[in-house]
Amino acid sequence: MMISAGLKEKIDNETFPIMEGKRTGNYVFEPSFASAQSGSAKLGDHQVVMLTSNNYLGLATNEEIKQALKQATDLYGSGTCGARLHNGTTILHRQLEQRCADYFGTEDAVILSAGYLTNVAAISAVADRDTLVVTDQLNHMSIVDGIKLSGAQVRIFRHNDMQKLEYILEKNASFNKKIIIVEGVYSMDGDLAPLRTINELSKKYGASILVDEAHSFGFIGKKGRGVSELLGVEQDVHMRMITFSKSLANVGGCIATDRKTATYIKHYANQYIFNASLPPAIVAGTLKAFDLLETEQWRVEKLWRNTIRFRKGMIHLGFDTMNSSSPVVPIYVGSDEINMKMTKELLAEGVYIATAMYPAVPMNESRLRATITAALTDDEIDFALKKFEKVGKKYELIH
Known part of the structure; x- marks a missing residue:
């Protein structure tokens, strides 16, 4: 070699x-x-x-989910062998996007083949060199990589330091496009983002918010919609990201947002355009996991x-x-x-x-x-x- x-x-x-x-x-x-x-x-x-598994709700060995996987494999085969914009979309993919949108109360949702790709796709598509991205220093590497690919102007604030966040927003008020990105629950420290204060600052300085709810979806908030729900700011968050590999015990992820943003991501995110779609069996298993999440x-x-x-x-x-x-x-x-x-x-x-x-x-x-x-x-x-x-x-x- x-x-x-x-x-x-x-x-x-x-x-x-x-x-x-x-x-x-x-x-x-x-x-x-x-x-x-x-x-x-x-x-x-x-x-x-x-003691280390993201199988938060214990669904990874659930018999109903396994049966859904098997039935979908019999019907659709092992995979679509294509990207979503071409032959990679099945009825199940559409159903899962609608399920995610209904669950979060948004107009639409975009599903991708991995949670990591979901953050990268959303950020790299929506942000550009004329965008200011303000990010918590402990944000997940998928967020870091999404920002890098976007070419956006980036400012980092100390973890959960709201004074520093406001200082950055005030100093960079001239940017027309601004996005604040945080995690609902931080994956290394286990603490929560102060989303009420972040929301107040976003309104004051005209910034959008993206919240990564990967480690809060399914079990935080009255309906399990994450820290955004818990702290009552759901209606003001532009994009919410979740993974299917944690509470839903499958693989993939989604961005829940408005219809125009979802369509924009589907046609400007390379990770969506050029990536093979989720196998239909995985989508079927995720749909069944959603049923159990809401009923058990x-x-x-x-x-x-x-x-x-x-x-x-x-x-x-x-x-x-x-x-x-x-x-x-x-x-x-x-x-x-x-x-x-x-x-x-x-x-x-x-x-x-x-x-x-x-x-x-x-x-x-x-x-x-x-x-x-x-x-x-x-x-x-x-x-x-x-x-x-x-x-x-x-x-x-x-x-």
Whole structure:
């Protein structure tokens, strides 16, 4: 295999902590699971409690969803083999877009093949070099990449710092096109965006708002429509983004917005125009998951009970959960090296939890990142807490 000398040198000399983990045997990424993921899953030849899965409502193993997938495969085959604007649209795709629009109370919705692509498509299509995009410093990489592709003028404000946000908007009032982009729930810290204040500032300075509700859709707000609903600003948000890979346990995403904006995205977003459409089976499974989301409220209640049980247990043990107020529960570690060692030891003890470290977060500000689900049992949560106590004491995070 041919590789240029300069590229080989760059790769060989990379020293960030993940590469060090490879060299020292502490690499903890991409474990290969051998079963479906519920409250626990099979990893190798043993079961582990799943503390990192975006299967928030526990739908990933639901029999009705699996049956919907099978039936759609029999009817439509394995895929459309085309992009949406040509042969890649089925009746099911239209139904899902209408379902999303009805759910969020918007005129229309655009569905894409991945949640990541959804943010990239919406931002890169709507924003341009004459647009000011004001973005929270902790926004997801899909938002960062969408802004880069758009060529927009970008200003970054400190996380949830409303004074800094207003300062930026005031200093850049001359821009005719302005978009504020935030997440409803932040995926690394688990806290909420102050959308009431953001909405007030957007009106004061004439800016649109895009809210990424990926980690809040399905279980925050009376109807599960996210932080925008919870804080009563839904009618003022221009675009709301959700993924289907979390609460709906499938894959893909959508932008819920007005009809003109949706049409604009479909004809100006490369990620929509040139990308293969979602397989019809996935669309059918997502539609069924929507049915269950709206009819089985017990899933939301169980998710919050589990979240409170786990977070209270961790705080009682002495861990720093970084003021999380959602099912995303970070556990602050600090040292990247210790983080990897703890992750590996917890896995050996029968607990799987993801690590968030540089470059996903600042160097030596790493954390373990739990995403609590309705699939967990009380026994599984208590088992995990005992293992955290053991490993946390070993590395002197708790006493």
